Amino acid sequence: MKFNKKLESIKTYEAGKPIELVVREFGIDPKDIIKLASNENPYGCSPKVIKSVSKIVANMALYPDDSMTKLKNGLQSRFEVEENNIIIGSGSDQVIEFIMHAKANANSKILMNSVTFAMYEIYAKHIGAVVIRTTSQKHDLNEFYELYKTEKPDIIFLCTPNNPTGDAIDRDEMMAFIQKINKDTLVVIDGAYMEYTIYKNKAKSVTPKELIKKYDNVIYLGTFSKAYGLGGMRVGYGIADSKIIKELYKLRPPFNITTLSLEAASIALEDEEFVNNCISLNFDEMKRYEEYAKKKKIDIIESYTNFVTLCLNETQNSTNLANHLLKRGMIIRDLSGYGMNAIRVTVGTPEQNSRFFELTSELL
Template identity: 30%
Template sequence: MSLEPKKSILNLEAYKPNFGASNLKKIIRLSANENALGYSPRIDKELKIGGFNRYPPQHSEELIKTISKIKNLDQNKIILGNGSDDLITVIAQTFLKPGDEAIYTEYGFLQFPQSITVAGGIKKIAKDINFHASVDNILKLITDKTRLIFLANANNPTGTFISKSEVYRLINNIPENVLLVYDAAYAEYIRNDKYTDGSELVEKYNNVIMLRTFSKLHGLAGLRLGWGYGNSKLINYLMAVRGPFSVNSMAIEAGIIAMKDIDFQNHCFDFNLKSMKHMEIELEQLDIKFINSSTNFILINLLDKDKFSAKNAVLFFKNNGVLVREMNVYNLPSHIRVSLGTEEENKYFLKLLKKFIRKNDS
């Protein structure tokens, strides 16, 4: 008998980020929703390097206390993870057994279906309405086999969020034995009264977990650090499933400094807002359709410009030194997702976009 993994893994493909190989020396990466401004400059100055012969703390009190203090949250409800991806996987492993159902939205973050499949669960996809998650469509899919609902708010790759009142309508209408996984990876980019990062839900409901990441506004994607916020009983279950040392020492130290550097966070927020406005104005002038985004990336539709397939665009950009993300996996063959870069990078992207349009117009 040949060696085989469990059934749910047999046909599963690995997640493929577009970090693309390229022959060009300098490549601008606008494909992974990272922070083009880098990370808190205090990290290079203050990070203590050394002591790597020791395992990291299993549950870094210092980082948890720092998050709790700055975000005004209960430290007993915080769990750290090796990126929020790790926590998504841990949640699916903890709550799904083969045959259990988990709901996510039509254009929901790709790690959701991946983790459901790995756990052996059954995927249920709630149609979006106009590139926004639809609470009604999610609620319609609930059965007595439903265990999890994954909602990224704001969502990747659409960049849209649903309002606080819609989120309350969702949580108020799901059974108490169904866990809402509220992924707020882009929360730091959103300062809007209509938005909730989900932490207030955790204070009121036992069946919600909020997920956050240091990979986006904090600019620490390479260190792999995320955190979750949920009632302490839930957190204890997740801690039993999570790898004991899944968060490394460097990530912990850098995370503490990043969380405290409010000036850098404000700087990135302001820059992102300004860059997004500029991008929107430029796209409008080019008569290119896009989805209004509350994040650090934007979903652009090239089909309305007719014959331009996104595949050609991605190749054109790549050959000119810019990586953007194709959206075929979401069944959006005419769309590309573009992360905001530095001012110079955004300018260069727009210059290339104009060239691409001219080339295809002629």
């Protein structure tokens, strides 16, 4: 059987190993497994979400509200934008897919950072577009601009804070960069972890409102999978000029978000106290990782997210370390696939983090 030849150059995206798979492979009791690989909120979601969702489970025979009015109203209120500035996706990944098909084609070039979210490249290759990457590990906007001038890309992806490294772009530098970009080039600001950045450093944070007010060629992406603790519900969103959203809607399948997911995201958005408390705990625990890295003489990239990236030295191997931790019931992310001798670790609960330090110290 023959398949689309474009698929030959695409590597399957590898998500963090699920707990169930580790149980089967190593025979470890599920209660002894700690997953710190996918940057989920270790404190879960707001109790108000669980209470609200449990009340509507009986309505599963009906299709969800395809207008998504309740969630859109919540996002409108939170970000001070209009309903026609918003599109909801099954995770922000789906919105990225809409963007790629709406703006690019086989003759397009897509500009992104050397180390960044893998789905940008995967979706670009779906349509046969050429991927252009910077050489620097962190977002160097001077290099981005030089590549922009020579390559003339249709889409530029800026992931801030960046996944999988955790660093963030300075807000003023980002705005100055966008100002120099031609209006026919779409700039995607992926803010999946922006809630954490806003808490830590306002100078490195940006809001959808200020972006779309100044620029009609920018789309901001957000998600409920991280700070809101709804990774299992798969809800993301894009906020942009209404003309961009109108085109993306032509690609959106009907009922792409479930009834439960819409309800969960809507209620999660209302409980700011819960989310802010989770973020505060996150950065309290992150200090322990910084102290641990200093003690063990391991480089750590300053993080504006809910994870840390630990760069190992030449005597250590990220793949070996990740595999050994896995056999002990600790799931983390090996970054060797990104060309880095590093591991990415979600900042967990105090107990989970203590276990990580204990096991890693033994293995290192």
